[in-house]
Amino acid sequence: MTAWARFCRNRLALLGLVLVVVLALSAALAPWLAPLDPARQSLIEKRTRPGAKYLLGADEFGRDILSRVIYGSRVALLVGVLSMLIALVGGLLLGTLAGFIGGWLDAVLMRGVEILLAFPYLLLALAIVAMLGPGVLNTTIAVGIWGVPAVTRIVRGSVLALREAEYVGAARALGSPGAAVLRRHILPNIIPGLIVYATLFMANAILLEAALSFLGLGVQPPTASWGLMVSTGRDVLLVAPHVATVPGLAIMLAVLAFNLVGDGLRDALDPRLRGG
């Protein structure tokens, strides 16, 4: 059975995929989907409860929450995808260097990775943003760098394991140069694991961006970011709970979607890892 067929038999994973597609469409078609301009303020209608005009209510400035949630999917996906690329490229580069060249380079890189992994989740990204300053670009960089050590470790582990594999030894014995062995024999074997990691990374990246923006250190107003929307709503939580809670639902659904797809891909691509 192909990996795709196995994936399709997993109903939860399919649900996740549908949610991811919805998210992608909402990001791509935001100007056509959003019922109102996400930046349009209407102070007399501030904190309007969900109803006919504002399907999900209006926020502290009378802006349409539904439209802002739709536009917010752009920020979430943009930061997610770009930071994933940073993590993958950085991790692939460092991981193959460490695994393939070995020696003191490997030792230095892996100690560095261990030190970075010693930073608890969020704290490393928080420290980086503290240094770089807030904003979409800096948030993306911070989230991306946060992902580099883990990818480095995964790639290095696979390279080390594959380097000893018989077919790699055979290719080298036949005179393939190191770079060709890497490209033709080692990288293709790392890719399935990386796809799974990248999908689950998207879930964490969206959570991390939301968290940084919630703290006021990520995406800055007036950009519609889900984390920022929750943060704005927090100030009026006790008088208008919908302002903070509705955007949070969007974060949860987006994260859930990527988690479901990631779990499904892991089970489908590597049936040996099948677990809980």
Add this chain to the structure above:
Amino acid sequence: MLTFVVRRLLLAVPVLLGVVFVVMLTIDLLPGDAVTLMLGEHATKDAVAALREHLGLDKPFAARYVDYVGRLVRGDLGRSIQQNRPVAVELADAWPATLELTVAALLIAAAVGIVAGIVSAVWPNSVFDAIARLASLFGLSMPIFWTGLVLIVVFSLWLNWLPVGGAGSLSHLVLPAVTLALPSVAMVSRMTRSAVLDVLGEDYVRTARAKGVGEAWVLGKHALRNAFIPILTLLGLQSGQLMGGAVLTETVFAWPGLGRLMVKAIFARDYVLLQGAVLVFALAFVVINLLVDLSYGLLDPRVGRQG
């Protein structure tokens, strides 16, 4: 055992030195001048020069690093820029609150997660198992700052059972601790389920059952003891997550701990305080990992002997 502890503690030293190095280097690589950033555009030249000297920024990086580490050994973390109080005192004021919060969350995560995981594994594919697995999926996907706000709306605003925020009594601790614990509950129950399922499939469990050992005994004596090793590793890792999550939870619930102090330090551009806070978090993480490694020895006699 003692040599094992000492050796592990010594191994932590280069990691902490590395953390200090990374933090100092990032501050050094700041775009623009840190001091101007801290004092604002309109600061006088004298003020800038004075702060530069106070921070030691007029010296080369290596000298500053050695200097900082040297003072660190004596427990001197410098003075915070904003409050002009010793950083060590500010950290000492804040860390008990964070410790209280994370320990409470860890206990909740361990208790609820392990029990739910065991029940799921003993009756796999039951209704409870299905609900628990679905709940853990949601637990892993909810941003905790949002969970905290939703819990405030339900338990403080609607039901009026618990306070909105602040610290001081047990009722203040409930909502933050539960909020912080939820993602870990999900992770722990998932891990416990698969660990117990794995162990229940082992030969020695079949042998025990074949001997006619009762199911409760099989579970308690054979299955759980072996399943606890991966669970413990996870709990150690989770405490790192909890410290990160504490930053968010403390912000949501106005909990006077290290996480909130750290966010304040970032906003105030107080890099001396920030450096100290990051260091305390890293130290805590190292200590927790040490404790986890030590407990392996207690659970599995094979570990630590060769240590």
